[in-house]
Amino acid sequence: MLGLSISTISRALKNHPDISEKTKQRVNELATALDYEPNTNAIQLRTSKSNLFGLIVPTVSNFFYDSFIASVEEESRKNNYSLMILQSGDDPVIEMQNLKLCRQNRVSGVFTCLSSQTINIDSFTKFKDLEIPVIFFDLVPDMQGINKVCVADVLSATIVANTINIKKKKKVFALFGKPNLSITKKRLEAFKYNIDKKIVTTYLHANNTPEAEQFAMEAIKQNADTIFCMSDEILVGVMKAIQKAQLQIPTDIAVIAISNGFIPKLYYPEITYVETSGYKLGKLAFSSMMACMAGSAFMQELTIESMLVEGGSI
Amino acid sequence: MLGLSISTISRALKNHPDISEKTKQRVNELATALDYEPNTNAIQLRTSKSNLFGLIVPTVSNFFYDSFIASVEEESRKNNYSLMILQSGDDPVIEMQNLKLCRQNRVSGVFTCLSSQTINIDSFTKFKDLEIPVIFFDLVPDMQGINKVCVADVLSATIVANTINIKKKKKVFALFGKPNLSITKKRLEAFKYNIDKKIVTTYLHANNTPEAEQFAMEAIKQNADTIFCMSDEILVGVMKAIQKAQLQIPTDIAVIAISNGFIPKLYYPEITYVETSGYKLGKLAFSSMMACMAGSAFMQELTIESMLVEGGSI
DNA sequence: ATAACTTTCGCAAACGTTTGCGAAACGGTT
DNA sequence: AACCGTTTCGCAAACGTTTGCGAAAGTTAT
Incomplete structure (x- = not known):
């Protein structure tokens, strides 16, 4: 024309x-x-540059992941990348299909959180051969030579333990998540190491919210003075039990958690928690991705700071 | 070879x-x-079929949207589509940029929820010219000739009103969201229409959680016997106020809400609510999209059923 | 052996861009 | 008027597929 x-x-x-x-x-x-x-497909075909990231997560519908996603999406948009979000449903088979999808779409990089079932991570290492950066977050493989961003599990659990020590608690129930997850192991170990040995501590593993509620009821029956919740999932169950028992927080029983921060603020008094921000983790993951894209072959495990947010629950 | x-x-x-x-x-x-x-870009370029949907949402990090997204993503995967998720941050400018991104990526269709600020929807009608189906959900434009899927606002609010009527309440505070949203208008209107005229009812619009908390404190001060919450955002604020005031539910005060269902189950007794499932809405939106793709030029407004889920809060 | 099918495959164009290289047009200097 | 240097643009190949059409090879019937 x-x-x-x-x-x-x-x-x-x-x-x-x-x-x-x-x-x-x-x-x-x-x-x-x-x-x-302009036709993105043609551009990407011609330039073999995709400006697309893949993000694989067990489910989008989760307090932690949704803020992580929100954060990564925000950064991606600012940097002219698009995000393809995929759910694994905690199923390793779907996880593999999703990885395949990422490859077919020639993503420039992948953010991924392992499903709790995943044992074999060969499909991930394949990406390394293709020189596609992979950033693991939250639930990460237990090996070296890969990029991981995590919340400071050890630090978080340590802060919690110290807080309980300072408050001179006598009888603590510590509720952790699935025992096979590295995140659980780290938190459990750090907590055990730092909690005052004079405190009577019961360790339990809850796989889900109802189990946590059961354990909390048991704790109440045994006159525990403090319950520690490793995650929001557990906190929700514990709070249910406490409300049912009509106990006053913190006078009848104290509660402390590791959390994203949303759930603790739902109650009054607000629950004291150590913050593990999905939002911050997303920012960190993204900058780590950008470093990879810029050519840094430097594999490392990064962690975000965590800090105590005081509610009135302990 | x-x-x-x-x-x-x-x-x-x-x-x-x-x-x-x-x-x-x-x-x-x-x-x-x-x-x-296979290289998806080449395929899409050659066939000019993209197998990609765009999904625009104010924020991913939200009780309702996250389950909606989870649902749509699930269906998309099953049907061999990918999903590109974009956040508008409730900003019409970013919303437009996101639409542009959708066009550049030659999406096969768009799911979108208006930002609460959006007035001009010209950018959306452009898609109609391009024969790209657009499914509006939740916050939808107030016009005909487009595809919308919504929760049954009128029905939900009616159920709530009837429930309050049956319980013979005397003094109700009804808390609604931003007054300019169609969703608010519909719920308010239906509630007003159905609530027993003998009941003393105060209508308020809270823009966010803290405002809702303020209004709830006011309600408590005025000895309201029931608070209705139009959304989770509002419910959270109301519950904060009630816990602060150390009131017993439902003896001191009753609560009823319209909700996705997650928040109401956090408390004990659980809050009675009319369910508006993001998950179900996602399924409906997807099937509506598939109908469009199959050539149905039939524009309509679809709604999902809603039903009362009894907690013990009223 | 020839004809007439059937099976199995290759040619080449097309999708919408990017980009190295070369060429036309233009301006200015002798 | 001839020459040179810039500025401004066009040619054509390439990215990795799909697909209509035609052709070679194989099979069967005469």
Whole structure:
């Protein structure tokens, strides 16, 4: 329509110095008039650069992951990347299908959280051969030579233990999650190491909210003065039990948790917790990804700070 | 490597009847040996079919949207579509950028929830010209000739009103959300219409959780016997106020809400609520999308059923 | 052996871009 | 007027697929 060649149009649209200002203006005007939008597929095919990240998560519908996703999406948009979000449903088979999808879409990188069932991570190492960066977050494989971003599990559990020590508690029930997860192991170990040995401590593993509620009822029956919840999932169950028993917090029983922060603020008094922000973790994961993209072959495990947020529950 | 042409390979991989079984097998073996993955960009460019949906939401980090997303993602995967998730941050400008992204990526369809600020929906109607189906959900434009899926706002509010009527309440505070949203208008109108006129009812609009808490404190001060919460956001604030005031539910004060169901189950007694499931809405939105893709030019507003889930709060 | 099918495959164009290279047009200097 | 240097643009190949059409090879019937 302008009597110009395709290449000229392409260059004009991209503000190439070879093209005169007059021409650029004519092109841009027509482009907006027709509201032309470049075809991402063609661009990516031609340049073999995708500007697409994959993000695999057990489920989107989760206090922690949703804020992580929100954070990564936000950064991606700012940096002109798109995000393809995939749920594994905690199923290693679907996880593999999702990885395949990532490859087919020629993603520039993958953020992934292992499903709690995953044992074999060969499908992930394949990405290393293809030079596609993979950032593991939250639930990460227990090995070296990969990029991981995690909340500071050891530090968090240590802070909790110290807080309980300082408050001179006598009888603590510590509720942890699934025992096979590295996140559980780390928190459990650090807690055990730091809790005052004079405190009578009962350790339990709850697989889900109802189990946590059961354990909390048991704790109440045994006159525990403190319950520690390793995660929001557990906290919810514990609070249910405490409300049922009509106990006052913190006078009848104290509660402390490791949490994203949303759930603790739902109650009054608010629950004291050590913060593990999905939002911050997302930012960290993204910057780690950008470092990889920039060529840093430096594999490392990064952690975000965690700090105590005082409610009135202990 | 097999002495075959590209076209034969292509056909063999797609199980085309023209290709002999022997050849197909040889091709497939080599393909898995090399672990070949087709380039989605090339396919989409060639076929101009994208198998990609866009989903625009104010924020991923939200009780309702996260389950909606989880649901749509699940269905998409089952149907061999990918999902590109975009957050608008409730900002119409970003919303427009996201729409542009959808177009550039040649999505096959868009699921979108308006930001509460959006007035001008021209950018959306542009999609209609391009014959790209758009399914609005939750916060939908107030016009005809578009596809919308919504929770049954009128029904939900009616159920709530009737429940309050039956319980013979005397003094109700009804807390609604932002007054400009269609969702608010519909619920308010239906509630007003159905609530027993003998009941003293105070209507308030809370823009966020803290405001809801303020209003709830006011309600308590004025000895209200019932508080209705239009949304989870409001419920959270109300519960905070009630816990602060150390009131017993439902003896001192009754609570009823419209909710996704997660928050009400956090408390004891659990809050009675009318369910508006993001998960179900996602399923409905997806099937509506599939209908559009199949060529149904039939624009309509669909709603999901809602039903009362009894807790012990009223 | 020839003809007439059937099976099996290859050619080449097309999708919408990017980009190295070369060429036309233009301006200025002798 | 011839030459040279810039500025401004076009040609064509390439990215990895799909697909209509035609052709070679194989099979069967005469």
